[in-house]
Each structure stands twice: as C-alpha cells, then as structure tokens.
Amino acid sequence: MTTKSANSGSRTTQSGRPARLSLADWMPKLVMAPTVVTTIVCIYGYMIWTAVLSFTNSRMLPTYKFVGTAQYERLFDNDRWLVALSNLGVFGGLFILICLVLGVMLAIFLDQKIRAEGAIRTIYLYPMAISFIVTGTAWKWLLNPTNGIEKMMIELGFEDFRFNWLSDPDMVVYCLVIAAVWQASGFVMALFLAGLRGVDGEMIKAAQLDGAGIFTTYRRIILPSLKPVFFSAMVILSHIAIKSFDLVASLTNGGPGYSSDLPANFMYTHAFNRSQMGLGSASAMVMLGCVLAILIPYLYSELRGERHE
Amino acid sequence: MSNIAKRQTSTLDKVLRIALYVTLLAMALVYLAPFVVMLLTSLKDVEEIRSGTLLSLPASLDFYAWGKAWSGACTGGTCEGIAPYFLNSFQIVIPAVLISTIVGALNGYVISHWKFRGSNLFFAALLLGCFIPFQVILLPMARTLGWLGIANTTTGLVFVHVVYGVAFTTLFFRNFYQAVPAELVKAARLDGAGFFTIFYRIILPISTPIIVVTIIWQFTQIWNDFLFGVAFSGFDTQPVTVALNNLVNTSFGGKEYNVDMAAAIIAALPTLLVYVLAGKYFVRGLTAGAVKG
Numbered sequence: 001m002t003t004k005s006a007n008s009g010s011r012t013t014q015s016g017r018p019a020r021l022s023l024a025d026w027m028p029k030l031v032m033a034p035t036v037v038t039t040i041v042c043i044y045g046y047m048i049w050t051a052v053l054s055f056t057n058s059r060m061l062p063t064y065k066f067v068g069t070a071q072y073e074r075l076f077d078n079d080r081w082l083v084a085l086s087n088l089g090v091f092g093g094l095f096i097l098i099c100l101v102l103g104v105m106l107a108i109f110l111d112q113k114i115r116a117e118g119a120i121r122t123i124y125l126y127p128m129a130i131s132f133i134v135t136g137t138a139w140k141w142l143l144n145p146t147n148g149i150e151k152m153m154i155e156l157g158f159e160d161f162r163f164n165w166l167s168d169p170d171m172v173v174y175c176l177v178i179a180a181v182w183q184a185s186g187f188v189m190a191l192f193l194a195g196l197r198g199v200d201g202e203m204i205k206a207a208q209l210d211g212a213g214i215f216t217t218y219r220r221i222i223l224p225s226l227k228p229v230f231f232s233a234m235v236i237l238s239h240i241a242i243k244s245f246d247l248v249a250s251l252t253n254g255g256p257g258y259s260s261d262l263p264a265n266f267m268y269t270h271a272f273n274r275s276q277m278g279l280g281s282a283s284a285m286v287m288l289g290c291v292l293a294i295l296i297p298y299l300y301s302e303l304r305g306e307r308h309e
Numbered sequence: 310m311s312n313i314a315k316r317q318t319s320t321l322d323k324v325l326r327i328a329l330y331v332t333l334l335a336m337a338l339v340y341l342a343p344f345v346v347m348l349l350t351s352l353k354d355v356e357e358i359r360s361g362t363l364l365s366l367p368a369s370l371d372f373y374a375w376g377k378a379w380s381g382a383c384t385g386g387t388c389e390g391i392a393p394y395f396l397n398s399f400q401i402v403i404p405a406v407l408i409s410t411i412v413g414a415l416n417g418y419v420i421s422h423w424k425f426r427g428s429n430l431f432f433a434a435l436l437l438g439c440f441i442p443f444q445v446i447l448l449p450m451a452r453t454l455g456w457l458g459i460a461n462t463t464t465g466l467v468f469v470h471v472v473y474g475v476a477f478t479t480l481f482f483r484n485f486y487q488a489v490p491a492e493l494v495k496a497a498r499l500d501g502a503g504f505f506t507i508f509y510r511i512i513l514p515i516s517t518p519i520i521v522v523t524i525i526w527q528f529t530q531i532w533n534d535f536l537f538g539v540a541f542s543g544f545d546t547q548p549v550t551v552a553l554n555n556l557v558n559t560s561f562g563g564k565e566y567n568v569d570m571a572a573a574i575i576a577a578l579p580t581l582l583v584y585v586l587a588g589k590y591f592v593r594g595l596t597a598g599a600v601k602g
Contacts, residue, residue, distance in 0.1 A: 027504035028423035031415045035475055036431060042472045043438040046449035053448060062452070109333055122588050123337045126344075129584035130577045131533035133550040137557050137573040138343045141350065141566060142363065152362040186340065235440075243442045246535035250554050264536075267444040272540065277448060284444040295440050299433070 047288065054281035062277060071282040081283060084261040087173050088290075091262065092241035094177045095184070099237055100230070102181065103188025108218060110189070111196045121193070124186035132183065136250025139179040140166070169259035172252055176244070176260060179251055184240060188233050195229035196222065235298050242290055263287050351375060351571035358566050374567035378575060382568050384555040385544070391572050393545075394552035398532055398579075400463045401548055405470035406527045412471070413478020413523060418512055420479065421486035422494045423504065432483065439476040446473075447540055454541060461543030469541060470531045477530070478523050485519035486512065521590045529580045549576045 057067045075081050106124060110117055127135065142148045145164035153161035165171035199222050207217045245264035252260040254269075261269075263283060271280025350358060351374050352367040380390035419425075420432050450469060451460070459465035489512065497507045538548040547555075553576045557569045 028419040029425055031504075032419050032428070032431075035412060035416050035435070035479065038472045038475070039431070039435055039438055042446065042450065042453075043441065043476075044434070046446040047441065049449040050445050062448075106333075106336060109329055112329060114330075114333065120333055120337055122585070123340050125588070126581065126584060127340065129529055129580045131535065131550050131580070133533075133535050133554050134573045134577040135343075137553065137569060138347050140557070141570065142343060142346060147358070147566070148363060152364065155362050182340070182343065239440055243444075245444075246550070249535065249539075250557065253558065264442065264444055268447075268536075268540070271444075271448055281448060284442070284447070287442045288445045291440060291442055295437065299437065 050281045050284055053277060054285045056278050058277035058281070060275035060277065067278070071278045072286075074279055075282045075286070078279075080258045080261060081263075081266055083258060084263045084266040087176075087260060088241065088262050090173050091176050091180070091244070092238060094174070095180050095241050096234065096237045098177070098181045099185045099188045100233060102185040103233065104192050104223070106185070106189040107192035107196055110193055121190070124189050126186070127183045128187045130183070132244070132246035133250045135179055135183050136247050139175065139182070140251050143175050143178070166252065167256060169256050172256065172260040176247060176251060176262075180240070180244065180247055183247075184237065188237070191229055191233050192226065195226045199225055231298060231301075235294060238294050239291065242287060263290075347570045347574055351378075351567050351574060353567055355565060355567065374565070374571040375575070377565070378556075378568045378572035382556055382565075382572060383559070384552045385559060391549055391552045391556060391575060394547050394549045395575065397463060397542075397546055398549040401466045401470065402528060402531045405467045405474065405531050406524055408467070408471045409474035409478045409527055410520065410523050412475050413480075414482045414513075414516065414520070415508070416475065416479040417482025417484075417486050418508055420483045421489070422491065422507075422512075432479075435476050435479060438473075439480065443473070443536055447536075451540065460541065461546060463542075463546050465541055466537060466546070466548070469537050470534070474527055474530065478527065481519060481523045481526070482516075485516070489515070518590070521587065525583055525587055525590055528583055532580050 052064075053062055054071055055066050055068060056063055057065050057070070110121060114120065143163070143166045144150075145167055148163070150161060150163040153163070165175050203221055203225075204217060207221050212220065243264055244262050245268065248254060248260060248262050248265045254261040254265055264287065267280050267283045267287065270276040270283065346363045349364065349367060352371055353361065354371055354373065357365075357368060378390055380392050381388060382390045384391065384394070420428055454460040454465045454468070457465070457468075459468060493511060494507055497511055502510065532548075533550065534548065535550045535554070538551040539554075542548060542551060553572050556572050
C-alpha cells in the first residue's frame, strides 16, 4: 500500500530514488485542490444542474417537477427563439467570415516590412481592449439614423443617402456584424501576424528560388501552413459569436421588437426578467450544445497533435 | 531587354507599395474613426451635436459632459455619475486579478512539473471549462451566491471572476512553464528542495513575462465583463459597464449624447491605458492564449 502510493507520487520525476512519503508528495495535489473542487462544482456541477432545470417547469424559483422535454418543445415553438437562432447563424457566419478575410489580409499586408508597423498594429488592435458595452454605445451613435453616418453623408452632398439599419428589423443584425467585426478583426490580424512570423523562412526562400512570385508563395506555401492558426481563430470567433450578449444589450437591446436578439439575450431575458427558468435553462443547454459541437473536435485534434510532438 | 524588364517590375513594385500603404492607412482611419467620433461628440454641447455632423470639430473645448458623466449623470435611480461604479470595478478587478493570477501560477506549476495521476485529464476538463457559454452556469451560480450570503456584493463578483478566470490563468502559466526544462526542477528536488522552495527560487524569478501577460489579460476580461455584472451585482455594487449601459439606455427628456460618449470613454480608459502602456505584452498574451491553447 505504502509503496504503491509513493510510487505514484514519484512516477514522473524521481526515478530510482528511494520512495519517501511526505507532505511534499501531497503538496501539488493540495495546491490544486481548490481549483479541482470549484471546477467540478462550478463548471460541471452547475452544467448538470442547469440541464436538470431544463427538464423541469421551474419559473421564478427552481422546482423539481419534471416535465420531460416540454421546455425544449416550447423553445422550438417560440418565434423569438427561432429569430435569435437564425440571427446567430447570420451574425456568426458573417462575423467569422469577414473577420477571417480582413484579418488575413491585414496580417499579410503588415508582414511586408512596413514602416511604423507597431503603431499601425496598435491601431488595428485597440478595439479588442474595449468592452462590448462601450463598443455598442459608440456604434449606436455612429449608426443612429438621424444623427450618425446618414446625416454626415447627406451633409457631404449625398442627398439621397439612407442608412437606417439600426431601426430596420430586417437589417439590424448587420449592425451587430459591423460593430463586432470592428472590435475583433484586429485580433484575428494579430493571430495571423504571429503565425506568419513563425513560418519557416527556409521554405519561403526555397520557393522563391524556384521562381515563385510573392502571390504564389503566399497562396501555395505560407497560408496552407497557417492551418492551425486558422482553426484557432475559427474557434475563438465562433465562441465570441455564440456568447455575444453585451453587444446586443448595448447596441440594439434586441430591438426593434426582438428582431436582433441572440440566444444569449434570449436566455438572460427569460431566466432573469420573465421568470421562465426552465425555458431559459433549455436555451442555455442548446447554446452549450452549439459550443461543444465546435469545441470537442477542435480539442480532440489539438490534444492528439500534442501527443505527436 | 532584361534591364527594361527590371525597370518595369520596379515601377510595378513601387505602385504596389504605395497601394499597400494607402490601404493600411485607410484601414487605420476606419479603426480609429469610432473613437475619434466619441471623443469629438463628448466635447460638444447638445446644440452643436444637433447642428453638426459626426466629424465636425467642437467650437470650443468643453469638458462639461465629462464632468457630468463622472459625477452628475443619472443611471437608473440615482444621479451620481459613473464615478462610484468606476470605483466598484476597481474593487472587483484588483482582488480578482491578483487571486486568479496566483492560483493560476501554482496550478500551471503543478500541471507542468508535478504531474499526478489524472492531472492531464483534469487540465483537459479545465480547458473545456474555459469555453463554455456562461449562460449555462448563471442560474446555479445565482443560487450559490445567495446561499453563501454574498449575492449582490463585490465580494460575490470577485468570487465568480476568480472561479471562471482560473481556467485561463492556469492555461497561460501551464503553457509557459511547459517550456521550463524538467531537469531543472528534477535537479532541485534531488538537492532536497521542496515544492514551494522550487517555486520561489526557480520558477517565480523567470515568470515575469507570463505574469504580466496574465495580469493584463485578466484585467481586461474582468473590467470589460457585463454578463456577471448585470446578473450578480446589486444596485450599489454594479461595475462600470453595467452603470454605463443603464446611463445610455435610460433617458429622461432630451438625450445627452455628449454625456453618453464621455461616460463610454471613461469606462474604456483603464483598459485602453493598460493596452497602450503594455500593448506589446497584450498582443503576446492574446496570441499565447490562442495559438498555443
């Protein structure tokens, strides 16, 4: 018994040294214990708790009267939820796509031995330091149909210029895209710039000796080698999109009507403001499902990749 | 012949180069514009805002809106400006950043150099925990804070931020300590140095870069948080993001855009300042957490 536990304590580190059981062997576990407990309780325990709530008819307070999948059925019968979900599709898709395109483009441009690169990079990236609440406030003002960009363009002489997306239920979701792209595209640029700097210089030289032009080199050699960065960026961006809550809260507050709601806002409204805890929990579980669908394949490939090293 | 070709490519190169700079600078202006507009608007009076456009310059430097945003604007029920909430944010951020950084450093040290059975599995579980949508833990956490008697307090928010911040700080430190040679730690253990001695003498002295990165990351994350703030704070303990949102969304009578913009800039100032002063580390931190993650 004693030998066994001492062995497990020394398994990875002290090979061949006489086994010794002391406080030192327990120290690492002791230090990790609080994190282990909070992770099990506050992440996984709460996840299960919310899952349980989603099968009950809890309203303002949790009740444990199980109603099967009734909340999920209600959820997918709920027009507001369907709007939120399709908004997430449009918003998430465009946000990720534009951020990636813009980010890659800016990173490649900045990689051409640009003067004042540091300053320009700082300018592209500073929105990432700011809260979505501030970003939303700023864009709400810029996109304001009577005072913002529309008025500026009219005063510049474009009399017929109209830009009222913020008050148009069909277009308002694109306002979210604009603000979110402004905020996060610089970050994608930074990721790719870091990736570009890590590309093997020999490979590029070899390609250029073979007569490959700069465009070919990027298209055939450099960009394909940035696949991992591409996936990281995808995961981070889709994660930002799925949990976007503050941007909607400050830029549109879900309006007009509920035309710009996202699932995160739906969940908050129903769980906290409308006393629909069961329904809110069900919507949270669907959000979790979306995240896991993206995350598990990613983590799996990451961890498998690590084993190869 | 070849001379002509060379000259042609070099003019082409020059044109491309100019186009490159023009594009980069134009994009820089696009990224800067919202902040410039905020700043300009915050310095105008309401009449100027109504008559001018976004980019028109203020007639005179007028800090009235800044003063009102700081100490006179109404958020929800009271009219004390956002100053008290700004201080709330600091009360939350400082302990939460310190605790989560210290815990993360120790965790990272254990996971990279004192592996025990299941420590890798636990790390994977923690990593997954970084990315869950927080909506999935909001309701149980609200109940827990109630039971602990720290609902609606800044202490409660510190607790929440530490619990969910540790996943990230552990990730950062683990990635950093992974690069520390195992032999270094092994040799120290053979010399009889214990867990904490090795941490203080060997690990901590080389940790400055990752500590800076982690502190910047956590500071930005926690300062910018809105979800936990709005879900778990009381009326008097709101962080500045929540107060700003209330200020902007509750308007009595005429809307004072200049005050809104001044308040927004004030709320953004601490993270902007951190970013400008330590931007290099900020970039490094973002990429370290993402690319290696």
